Amino acid sequence: MRVCGLEGDVVIEMHGVWKVYPNGVEALRGIDVRVEPGEFVYVVGPSGAGKSSFIKLMYREEKPDHGVVLVNGVNVKRVRDWKIPHVRRKIGIVFQDYKLLPNMTAFENVKFAMEAVEAPKRKMKARVEEVLELVGLSDRIHAKPNQLSGGEQQRVSIARAIVNNPSLVIADEPTGNLDPENSWDIMYLLEEINNRGTTVVMATHNKEIVNTLRQRVIAIEQGLIVRDELGGEYGYED
Numbered sequence: 001m002r003v004c005g006l007e008g009d010v011v012i013e014m015h016g017v018w019k020v021y022p023n024g025v026e027a028l029r030g031i032d033v034r035v036e037p038g039e040f041v042y043v044v045g046p047s048g049a050g051k052s053s054f055i056k057l058m059y060r061e062e063k064p065d066h067g068v069v070l071v072n073g074v075n076v077k078r079v080r081d082w083k084i085p086h087v088r089r090k091i092g093i094v095f096q097d098y099k100l101l102p103n104m105t106a107f108e109n110v111k112f113a114m115e116a117v118e119a120p121k122r123k124m125k126a127r128v129e130e131v132l133e134l135v136g137l138s139d140r141i142h143a144k145p146n147q148l149s150g151g152e153q154q155r156v157s158i159a160r161a162i163v164n165n166p167s168l169v170i171a172d173e174p175t176g177n178l179d180p181e182n183s184w185d186i187m188y189l190l191e192e193i194n195n196r197g198t199t200v201v202m203a204t205h206n207k208e209i210v211n212t213l214r215q216r217v218i219a220i221e222q223g224l225i226v227r228d229e230l231g232g233e234y235g236y237e238d
């Protein structure tokens with residue numbers, strides 16, 4: 001049974017999507033794609049191919065210049081700035097550099113994400129403790145980011161990403177700053193989250209992970225999807 005999202009809903013739909021930055025760079029040049037609930041998708045491709053631009057459209061960090069991007073049925077181009085938090089309520093985001101608030105503890109960082117969506121106050125403490133336990137950090141909840149290792153910081157950021165039960169987790173190079181052991185730990189967590197029903201979209205340069213934990217692979221080159229395979233390979237040398 002799916003935990004999030006209704007069967008048959010499409011999590012992400014893009015039709016004829018172009019992203020052209022103000023300097024004239026055509027980062028995406030006509031993208032068509034559908035991601036269904038519960039999928040795990042790797043986004044791969046050479047540096048500068050358009051991977052980050054592709055996933056930034058999903059969390060409305062960027063808007064398409066042409067075409068349509070629907071996330072959980074919402075047309076992201078039509079979302080006013082003040083409504084972005086509402087759209088992101090159902091999306092968890094994980095960055096390569098964690099982006100934790102430095103003056104807050106692990107507990108406070110995760111709680112902050114619940115406050116941002118105005119979750120019921122009485123449920124916060126238990127829920128924050130629950131997700132920090134899920135990522136294996138029960139004994140570090142009062143540590144600040146500079147007291148945590150890179151792997152631990154990324155686990156806090158994953159706890160923050162899932163605390164509001166998102167239907168979609170988007171990760172941009174989540175293992176990019178981590179050693180192999182910590183990278184695998186993060187991948188097992190993302191797999192576990194996916195097994196619980198959450199859709200995961202992850203941009204990565206990690207060949208070993210993509211070729212070992214086989215999932216759908218979307219390859220982007222020069223702003224175009226050049227390959228889209230279930231159980232695909234990484235397909236590049238780096």
Ligand SMILES: Nc1ncnc2c1ncn2[C@@H]1O[C@H](COP(=O)(O)OP(=O)(O)OP(=O)(O)O)[C@@H](O)[C@H]1O
Nearest residue numbers: 021022023025027046047048049050051052053054
């Ligand atoms: N804000 C921006 N302004 C101008 N150009 C940009 C901007 N962001 C990205 N670009 C350009 O758009 C193209 C695609 O960049 P993008 O970051 O999407 O690629 P990427 O595949 O994620 O690369 P990497 O693997 O190196 O992170 C590149 O040529 C990049 O220089």
